[in-house]
Amino acid sequence: MERRKKFEESFRDAFDDAEVSPSENVWINVELDLEKADGGKMKRRLLFYKLLAAASVAFALAVTGIAFYGPIGGQDGPLAERKEHDNTANSAGTNADAPGTLTPGPAANSSTAGSASETASLPYPDHPASASSSSRADTESAAHPQVTAAAPSPSDIASAGTLRSEAPTSNQYLAQHTHDKNTTRSITDNSNNKKTDGITADGIAAGQDQNSETAYGDALLLKDSDLQPVFARNITIGKPELTPAVAEPHSNADPFKLMMARLADEEKAMQKDEKENDRQESLWTSVGMAAGGFNTVNGNVSSALTTLSSNSLANEQIKASGVTYSFGLSMGTKLSKRWVLQGGVNYLNQSSDYTATGFVGDSRQSFFAASVNNIEQLNAADAKQDAKYVPSTPYSVNNSLAFVSVPLQAGYLVLNNKFSIQLNAGLSTDLFLQNTVTPQGEGLKKETQKSGDDSPYRTVNFSGLAGTEFSYKVGQHYRIAINPGIRYPLNSIYKSDIGIEATPLTFDVGLNFRYIFH
Amino acid sequence: MQNGRIIGFMLSEEELIDGCRKGDRSFQKALYDRYCRKMLVVCLRYSKSTAEAEDILQEAFVKVFHGIKNFRQESKLETWITRIMVNTALNVQRKKLYLYPMVDVEEINLPAGEVSISNIHFEQLLEMIQALPHGCQIVFNLFAIEGFSHKEIAEQLGISEGTSKSQFARAKSLLQQRLLKESTYYERYGEAKKI
Numbered sequence: 119m120e121r122r123k124k125f126e127e128s129f130r131d132a133f134d135d136a137e138v139s140p141s142e143n144v145w146i147n148v149e150l151d152l153e154k155a156d157g158g159k160m161k162r163r164l165l166f167y168k169l170l171a172a173a174s175v176a177f178a179l180a181v182t183g184i185a186f187y188g189p190i191g192g193q194d195g196p197l198a199e200r201k202e203h204d205n206t207a208n209s210a211g212t213n214a215d216a217p218g219t220l221t222p223g224p225a226a227n228s229s230t231a232g233s234a235s236e237t238a239s240l241p242y243p244d245h246p247a248s249a250s251s252s253s254r255a256d257t258e259s260a261a262h263p264q265v266t267a268a269a270p271s272p273s274d275i276a277s278a279g280t281l282r283s284e285a286p287t288s289n290q291y292l293a294q295h296t297h298d299k300n301t302t303r304s305i306t307d308n309s310n311n312k313k314t315d316g317i318t319a320d321g322i323a324a325g326q327d328q329n330s331e332t333a334y335g336d337a338l339l340l341k342d343s344d345l346q347p348v349f350a351r352n353i354t355i356g357k358p359e360l361t362p363a364v365a366e367p368h369s370n371a372d373p374f375k376l377m378m379a380r381l382a383d384e385e386k387a388m389q390k391d392e393k394e395n396d397r398q399e400s401l402w403t404s405v406g407m408a409a410g411g412f413n414t415v416n417g418n419v420s421s422a423l424t425t426l427s428s429n430s431l432a433n434e435q436i437k438a439s440g441v442t443y444s445f446g447l448s449m450g451t452k453l454s455k456r457w458v459l460q461g462g463v464n465y466l467n468q469s470s471d472y473t474a475t476g477f478v479g480d481s482r483q484s485f486f487a488a489s490v491n492n493i494e495q496l497n498a499a500d501a502k503q504d505a506k507y508v509p510s511t512p513y514s515v516n517n518s519l520a521f522v523s524v525p526l527q528a529g530y531l532v533l534n535n536k537f538s539i540q541l542n543a544g545l546s547t548d549l550f551l552q553n554t555v556t557p558q559g560e561g562l563k564k565e566t567q568k569s570g571d572d573s574p575y576r577t578v579n580f581s582g583l584a585g586t587e588f589s590y591k592v593g594q595h596y597r598i599a600i601n602p603g604i605r606y607p608l609n610s611i612y613k614s615d616i617g618i619e620a621t622p623l624t625f626d627v628g629l630n631f632r633y634i635f636h
Numbered sequence: 637m638q639n640g641r642i643i644g645f646m647l648s649e650e651e652l653i654d655g656c657r658k659g660d661r662s663f664q665k666a667l668y669d670r671y672c673r674k675m676l677v678v679c680l681r682y683s684k685s686t687a688e689a690e691d692i693l694q695e696a697f698v699k700v701f702h703g704i705k706n707f708r709q710e711s712k713l714e715t716w717i718t719r720i721m722v723n724t725a726l727n728v729q730r731k732k733l734y735l736y737p738m739v740d741v742e743e744i745n746l747p748a749g750e751v752s753i754s755n756i757h758f759e760q761l762l763e764m765i766q767a768l769p770h771g772c773q774i775v776f777n778l779f780a781i782e783g784f785s786h787k788e789i790a791e792q793l794g795i796s797e798g799t800s801k802s803q804f805a806r807a808k809s810l811l812q813q814r815l816l817k818e819s820t821y822y823e824r825y826g827e828a829k830k831i
Contacts, residue, residue: 125808126780128753129761133781136758137673138680144690144697145668149661151698156659508730508794511699511723 173600173629180598181590400452402597402634404462407445410626412468412605414439417620431474431488435517436612436620440470444523444626458529458540466548468622469518476509477562486565487515487557490574490618514558519575519611520551525583538597540587546605548579574616580608589632597632649713656704664701671714672697675721677762681777682725684766696724722782726792729774756818764814772807779804 417436448462478492479485486492488507495505527544552568553575569577585603592598605624612618647655647666655663672693679689679696699720707716753761765773774793778784779800784792786800793800 125812129780130783132753132756132758132761133677133681136677136762138676138759139673140676140690140693144672144694145665147694148668148697148701149665151694152661152664152701155698155702506794509792510730511720511727513727 173627176629177590177598177600180592184590184592399597399634401636402450402632404448404450404597404599404630404632405446406448406599406628406630407443408601408603408626408628409441409443410624412440412442412470412622412624414620414622417618419618431472431476432490432618434472434474435470435490435515436618438470438472438517440468440517442466442468442624442626444628446523448525448630450529450632456531456534458531459527460529460542461524461526464523464525466521466523467518468521468624469516471514471516473512474510474515474557475512476507477557478505478507480505485562487513487555487562489515489517489555489565490612490616491553491555491565491567495572516554516556516558518554518556520553521548521579522551523548523581527583529587536591538587538589538591540589541585542587542601542603543582543584545608546581546583548581548607550575550577550579550611574612574618576609576611576613579611582606582608587630589630595634597634599628599630599632601628601630602626603628650709653704653707653709653713656701659701667700668697671717674714675717677758678718678721679725680762681765681781682722682729682774688728692721692725692728695728696721699724722778726774729770730793753815756815760818764811767814768807768810771803772810775800775803776807776811780808 414437417433419432419436444464444466446462446464448460448464450458450460452458474488476488477485478488492505492507523546525544525546527542529540529542531538531540533539550569550573552566553573554564554566556564567573569575583603583605585601587599587601589597589599603626605626607621610619610621612620647663652663652667652670656667675696676689676693679692680686683689683692696717700717703720707713765776768776775789778789778792779786786797786804789795789800790797
């Protein structure tokens, strides 16, 4: 016995201080493995945040784009034109040679010559720079009828006439009018009477007949309050409103009143259209995707599995948290002013990593990562005799579940405007497709198991859904939505007879693009 | 502090562990440099070639760096790393054991006379161990060098205690036969024979 002990000890002693240098490649490979693992962890951790950030950025860009281009695009030329007018007016204020210059305000007093000198006598000491560079100034100037009607309109029209080629006839014609002696005289008269509003009216109404003094007189009879909307509408509607007035030279009707009436009608019609559009979102379809994470807080492995040394493995697997993503199509309809009903079809994937401390091998020299699938099969009455569970050192395994999800949700519109907020709640029928077990260790095979009798997972599952939807209407037929939500299975995703219960709670954030039919 | 080797010599075990726990690559390199040579010997004992041993060493060190956060310092760092090396090696070899399961072997008569290994270099002993049949090699390592009992070996490898004992007996017999030859050669020529 002692001799034996001595033999073993002598071997132990011989290797006590033994050292052999490994090749340099070993550390390089260790370092590469570490970086790969770090990268993988970071990737998983950041996946959710990346997707959330991407969705947020996309949403922010869309909203910003709409805010800048949407309203301008809707009214097209006029606003852009108006800006040009303003800029032209600015430059015209410092250019005495510019044709048709009739720049009001103090700036014009010192720089304009000829006919403009008459303008210099106009009493506008309190008037802000009429050639404002922003459209907001236009609405401000609407509060100063004597300013808006007298100064900016002719100068704008005149400037536009000299610069813009789109509508040269009317604008140039109007520009010429501002140079007409009668007109300039009228300006002086008007300024004396503090009724300068009439200039614009004259310039337009008398456009066809330069000698028509009565037209000026008619215009002078207009009240300030009548002219306020004219200017306001000149901003929003712009040139199109001027053209018909010029095109009806011999009409007996007051052109301003005609214009005002027409514009008022149009405005009402537009408001009516908008209201109708809001109401019209009664049927829509959407395509979307969602990403998030899930966690099984109340997983339970019953004593039925305690006979196996792999009980802890089942615990590891079912309680592992992971990431989830889904994508699919959905349809929705409005049930009432505030209530909506929506449903669809989604592909849902839930992926988690767990640590296994064994593997399963069979006589065909196939080795698989230990999983609930294998445990269940080994535990089954008709278990294959050649399959065997072998303990091992810990290694990582990825378990990925795939479902087809059919959600049906009711929604309540808390806010129903261009920007809407909707609260959703409902049920989802989740049909299990397959699960894939991918071991990280070498030599172990990836295993995919479809739904059916062999699978430990239920084929049909039901989940409760709850969430919020923030959406923004992009144009008449489109809406973009971000919807954070939770999903909670109403039953265990595992079959009841295998003694494992798991109901993973999922939180995800979705991004949807909605097409509104009508 | 940038050179891992310098850190390796200068730092205490605790400092090395703390640095590795933070994921500092230079501390990891220092730890690797400190233990890689000893650990390669462990891996060589469980493998048939240097390439195979280096693969085990690599895999095990990755596990060391991942698992060091959970190292409770109840044992020496070297002991803990050695255990990981052995477990990793067993994990690799276990697949082979599954294909070529260990069975009880016939009783082998041990060679008469005492065999001394004091004059034999460890590299020669290593080659002798590597030349053993697969099952014998693992059981011998676990029992004679790692100091596990046959019961523990049986549990770890999923074999019976009797199988473990008979495999060890066979390993010992084969080694002693080989050592006897070496001793005879040594007595005759004065130094260990080149294998």
